[in-house]
Structure formats: structure tokens, C-alpha cells
Amino acid sequence: MTLNLIESVNSILSEVEDKSNKPIEFIEKEDLKTYAVVKIARSSMPAHLIFYKKDHAELINHLIAHECGHILRTFGVPEAKRLIPMSYKDNRDRVIKDISKDLKKLSSVVPAQKVDQLVDFWHRGIVQQITSYPPDISIEKWIYDSYPELRPYQLESIEKQKESSIEVLSNEVKMMVPRKIYNANNLMNYAFFNILGEHIGVDLVKPYNRTPYVKKGKKLVSLTKKEFVNTYEGDIEMTNHWAKFLNISGWFEWTSFENIPDNYLTSV
DSSP states (O other), X not given: OOOOOOHHHHHHHHHHXXXXXXXXXXXXXXXXXXXXXXXXXXXXXXXXXEEEOSSOOTTHHHHHHHHHHHHHHHTTSOGGGOEEEEOOHHHHHHHHHHTHHHHHHHHTTSOHHHHHHHXXXXXXXXXXXXXXXXXXXXXXXXXXXXXXXXXXHHHHHHHHHHHHHHGGGSHHHHHHSOHHHHHHHHHHHHHHHHHHHHHHTOOOOGGGTTSXXXXXXXXXHHHHHHHOXXXXXXXXXXXXXXXXXXXXXXXXXXXXXXXXXXXXTTOO
């Protein structure tokens, strides 16, 4: 391993190996879209895999700590209770039905094949967002409270994530993305940065103050705080609460943690 990680991260890595009974294998990979990606080991896998770029910033300390947080939460419950989100044809059909009016307009200016690709892109993105944000909130709180040494990297990482998220507020994006998807994305972003910013003492929602997402976003924040249970099972329940709130419950399903796509190990 050529990574020079700070003491706190090495401590978290040791905890992952102890609690999951799986070692961690580091794999250098230059075509990653971020500095590091973690593949959580299934029963058939001998180790958790952490892919990383050879040239990386110190921000990688926070990224690895965060992904290790997901591993610890996953292995904190019995195997039978470990679930992951999946989307099938019925779920995709529901998405198409829910955004049909916007797709009809888009189809008049965009080739059908391109529209299909966009639907898949939007669908994957929303499912990833809604199933990631509830546990992400808990993991970031855990990092902030338990590992002060990581806070500078954490804040920089969150700021980068926020800057990327507020780009979605642009009129260019609004004109291209179906309203239901566009609104759900921004409401989740508002709730995520509101709750997290309050915990770490930083105003992360200022860019949203003059948008229409504040009023309903605060309702999602209130719901999240009221129903919050800091466990893996709580993550799933909170995701379901968010999906109901955003009226996208039929866009994905929960399946066994072991029921992973064939390309799980290669799609990074």
C-alpha cells in the first residue's frame, strides 16, 4: 500500500477489519472519478476493496473514513438484515410513468435512444442519492464527533460536495431535467446540508435561501430529525420515509446485500 493516511483513518481501517472479519485490499486505479472508491465485501469475497488514484490529495483521508463508515454500519447488523437498493423493470416503468409529461416534451427535441439513456441516468442518480444521504448524515456526524483530526479534510470534502450540488440549481439543468427529479434532488440536497451544517456549525444552505426548496426542505429536515434512528436498519427506514415524502417509493426496492449485480467488482 502506498497511501500515507493519518492515524485516525488507520484506526478506522483496523476497526473495519476487526468487526467485519475481512481484510482490506488497496488497489491503484487511475481512471477513478474520485480519489477513492470502496467495494464492501460480500460472503464470496475474501476482502473489502479500496480503489484509489496514485496521485491524490489529503482529502482521501476523509473519503476512506466515510466509506469505512458504511462498512461498519453494514456489518453492525446480522447478515439477514443487510439490504441494498435495486431497481428492476417495474421500477423503471414507474419512473417513466411519473415523468411522462416531461419525457414527451423532451422527446420532441432529443432522439429516443438518448432519452432512454437520460432516464437511466436520472433514475440511477436519484436512487443513489436517496439511499445514500440518510446513512451519510449519520456517518459524517460520527466522523466529526469521534475524529477531530479528520475535521479539516471533512469540511473541505463537504464544501466540494456542496459546490457540486448547487450547480443543479442552474436554469440550464432545470430546463433539461424532469421536474419531479429536479425537485427531489434539490430537496434532498437542502435537507442533507441543513442537518449536517447544523451539526458541524457551518451554514451550508445559504445558496438555497432564495430558492423554492426552503419551505418543503425544512419539512423534510423535521421529518428526518423526528424519525432518526442511528442504526443500519434506521438508515433503511429513513430512506423509505424520504421516498414517501418525495413520492418516489416505487422507484427502487430492497434486496439482500448478497444479491449484487454481476459487474459489482468492475464498475468503479
